[in-house]
Amino acid sequence: MTENWLNRQNALIGIEATEKLRKASVMIFGIGGVxxxxxxxxxxxxxxxxxxxxxxxxxxxxxNRQLIADTSTVGQGKAEIMARRAKIINxxxxxxxxxxxxxxxxxxxxxxxxxxxxxxxxxxxxxxxLLIIKWATDNGVKIISSMGTGNKLDPxxxxxxxxxxxxxxxxxxxxRRELKNMGITALPVLYSTENPVxxxxxxxxxxxxxxxxxxxxxxxxxxxxxxx
Numbered sequence: 001m002t003e004n005w006l007n008r009q010n011a012l013i014g015i016e017a018t019e020k021l022r023k024a025s026v027m028i029f030g031i032g033g034v035x036x037x038x039x040x041x042x043x044x045x046x047x048x049x050x051x052x053x054x055x056x057x058x059x060x061x062x063x064n065r066q067l068i069a070d071t072s073t074v075g076q077g078k079a080e081i082m083a084r085r086a087k088i089i090n091x092x093x094x095x096x097x098x099x100x101x102x103x104x105x106x107x108x109x110x111x112x113x114x115x116x117x118x119x120x121x122x123x124x125x126x127x128x129x130l131l132i133i134k135w136a137t138d139n140g141v142k143i144i145s146s147m148g149t150g151n152k153l154d155p156x157x158x159x160x161x162x163x164x165x166x167x168x169x170x171x172x173x174x175x176r177r178e179l180k181n182m183g184i185t186a187l188p189v190l191y192s193t194e195n196p197v198x199x200x201x202x203x204x205x206x207x208x209x210x211x212x213x214x215x216x217x218x219x220x221x222x223x224x225x226x227x228x
Contacts, residue, residue, distance in 0.1 A: 005090075006046050017227035018046055024226050025049040027116035029102060029132060031078040032056075033211030034146050034218070035122030036067035041219030042120070043086040047226075049094040050086055051114045052079040055101035065206050107131040111139075118222050121145040122215070126171070130178055137184055142225060144218055147172040147191035150204025155213035157194040160221050163187040168195055190218050 004010070010018050026047050028039050031054040042050055056078050062069035068081040079097035086095035096114070100106055107128065111119075119141060121132050129145060136143040144160070148171040163179060166172035169191045179187060192214075199205045 009045065013227055020227050021046045021223065022048040024118070025051070025114070025116040026118045026120065026222060026226075027051040027053065027111070027114055028120045028122065029053045029128075030122035030124070030146075031066075031068060031082045032062070032122065033065040033206060034149055034215040035120070036069075036078070036082060037212040037215030038120050038122060038219040038222075039082050039086070039215075040067055040089075041216050042222065043089050043093060043095070045219070045223050046090065047093070047223075049096070049116075051096045051098060051116060052082040052086075053098045053100065053102060053110065054078040054082075055099055065208050065211050067212070102128045102132065104131060108135055111135045115139075116141065118226060119143040120218055120222060122218070124171075126174055126178065129175065130182065133179070133184065133187060134182060142222075144188045144190065144221055145175070146214060146218060147175065147189050148196070148204075149192065149211045149214045150206050151196035151199060152192050152194050152210050153197055153207065154192075154194050155210050157192045158190060158214050158217055159193065160188060160190050160217060163189050166191045168193055170196070188221070190214055190221075 006018055024047050026042050028035055031052050058069045058073045058076055060074055073081050077099045079099050083095040083097035086093050119136050147169045163176055172191050
């Protein structure tokens with residue numbers, strides 16, 4: 001067999017499945033603690049076209065949990081860093097960065113522009129999450145959405161399920177209510193059954209191994225769905 005960077009993957013899922021991934025398009029919203037690790041796994045699985053969406057830049061406090069954050073990238077755009085990294089990993093990947101904060105003024109236009117096969121939602125803003133989910137629902141595009149990963153310490157408590165089956169997570173509670181009001185009755189989500197740690201701080205606390213675990217689980221779900 002000719003040496004190929006995906007030989008180990010081919011041995012596991014087969015060349016035909018890897019070819020499906022090469023032809024697939026994934027759009028990832030939010031390249032933070034969860035999204036950066038989800039992005040890494042998607043790229044390393046050989047997905048042919050990946051769109052990274054994030055209007056933020058790396059800050060010093062991102063270094064403890066975000067794959068793209070280190071002392072050399074502070075101040076740089078997260079989406080651009082991830083796209084560059086993707087091209088280094090797989091030069092054949094069509095890696096696209098969109099440095100934008102998603103809101104009602106640009107969400108649908110952005111999604112109509114790229115029209116991915118799968119969406120990974122790793123952003124925190126409820127209104128933006130709802131816009132992305134509505135577009136996916138209306139256009140028949142598969143999506144998985146991350147619920148809250150802040151103030152959590154046990155990554156083994158993460159699970160992927162339908163939004164209706166979530167509990168404990170404050171973000172999931174809000175999303176259940178808003179999605180019901182929109183008439184959306186089903187949504188695959190990643191959430192934690194762990195009660196949030198009370199820190200007394202307004203900004204959510206986080207540690208290296210929690211959002212990373214969430215991102216890898218989301219990527220695994222997407223890859224399995226794409227090769228079905």
